[in-house]
Amino acid sequence: MSDLITQELAVRTIGLGKSYGKGDSIVHALKGVDFDARCGELLMIVGPSGCGKTTLLSVICGTLRCDSGTVTVFGEDLSQMRSGKLTAFRGKNVGFVFQQFNLIPTWSALENVSVPLLLNGSTQAQAEKAAAELLKEVGIGEKLRALPTQLSGGQQQRVAIARALVHEPRLLICDEPTAALDAASGRRVLELLKERACRPDRAVIVVTHDSRIFPFADRIAEMEDGRMKAVHGPGECQSLYV
Numbered sequence: 001m002s003d004l005i006t007q008e009l010a011v012r013t014i015g016l017g018k019s020y021g022k023g024d025s026i027v028h029a030l031k032g033v034d035f036d037a038r039c040g041e042l043l044m045i046v047g048p049s050g051c052g053k054t055t056l057l058s059v060i061c062g063t064l065r066c067d068s069g070t071v072t073v074f075g076e077d078l079s080q081m082r083s084g085k086l087t088a089f090r091g092k093n094v095g096f097v098f099q100q101f102n103l104i105p106t107w108s109a110l111e112n113v114s115v116p117l118l119l120n121g122s123t124q125a126q127a128e129k130a131a132a133e134l135l136k137e138v139g140i141g142e143k144l145r146a147l148p149t150q151l152s153g154g155q156q157q158r159v160a161i162a163r164a165l166v167h168e169p170r171l172l173i174c175d176e177p178t179a180a181l182d183a184a185s186g187r188r189v190l191e192l193l194k195e196r197a198c199r200p201d202r203a204v205i206v207v208t209h210d211s212r213i214f215p216f217a218d219r220i221a222e223m224e225d226g227r228m229k230a231v232h233g234p235g236e237c238q239s240l241y242v
């Protein structure tokens with residue numbers, strides 16, 4: 001790993017604010033989050049349930065607009081981007097593994113994983129070939145034609161991970177990617193993320209409660225109540241919370 005200090009920024013947020021609802025029922029999910037992720041690193045975000053982790057990821061990947069502050073991804077200011085451009089930018093540059101998988105229920109594993117490639121202009125044959133190879137790599141090559149409901153939680157999670165990786169996005173964002181996996185499958189997924197997504201021009205952000213995977217992190221950012229509390233550098237990740 002080259003010197004992190006000199007690495008290009010993949011993501012920077014400044015003073016990010018986001019609230020849900022209004023009046024008496026307003027929830028301030030993000031209360032001024034300053035945060036960065038650097039090219040070439042795997043950054044983990046940890047923190048108690050409800051502290052704003054999923055909200056932060058959603059703003060970074062552009063599926064949710066912030067109320068205040070700025071979010072910059074590979075030099076592009078998403079807070080200023082029009083919806084059409086934002087959708088195209090996300091489709092090309094961002095892969096997202098959702099906490100709830102979000103697989104299309106009537107489509108097979110192979111079809112689900114082919115989607116990002118089809119959206120980016122691949123033919124069906126090209127997309128299905130790449131999707132099948134990746135599904136084999138995540139250990140479910142024998143389930144290509146299965147529907148999500150015919151797969152276990154851990155298998156669905158691996159389909160979701162393959163779908164996020166298949167178009168080789170520059171920014172990969174994963175919300176609890178190992179929550180449904182046993183220790184060996186979890187390690188395999190992290191090894192795959194490291195190999196596929198941690199390149200000098202790419203970055204991976206992983207939200208997790210799973211201390212078994214902390215040793216794979218280059219840095220760990222701790223959130224608390226809508227704010228960044230601390231960022232732990234290389235060397236501290238191995239021992240943190242384990």
Ligand SMILES: Nc1ncnc2c1ncn2[C@@H]1O[C@H](COP(=O)(O)OP(=O)(O)OP(=O)(O)O)[C@@H](O)[C@H]1O
Pocket residue numbers: 020021027028029047048049050051052053054055056099
């Ligand atoms: N769509 C929504 N409408 C209203 N409130 C919401 C919505 N989504 C999230 N919240 C609230 O915003 C706060 C942050 O939620 P968020 O999902 O970002 O937390 P989290 O850190 O990802 O939690 P977990 O670890 O349980 O996934 C919580 O108080 C939550 O109840």
Ligand SMILES: [Mg+2]
Pocket residue numbers: 053054055099175
């Ligand atoms: Mg969450």
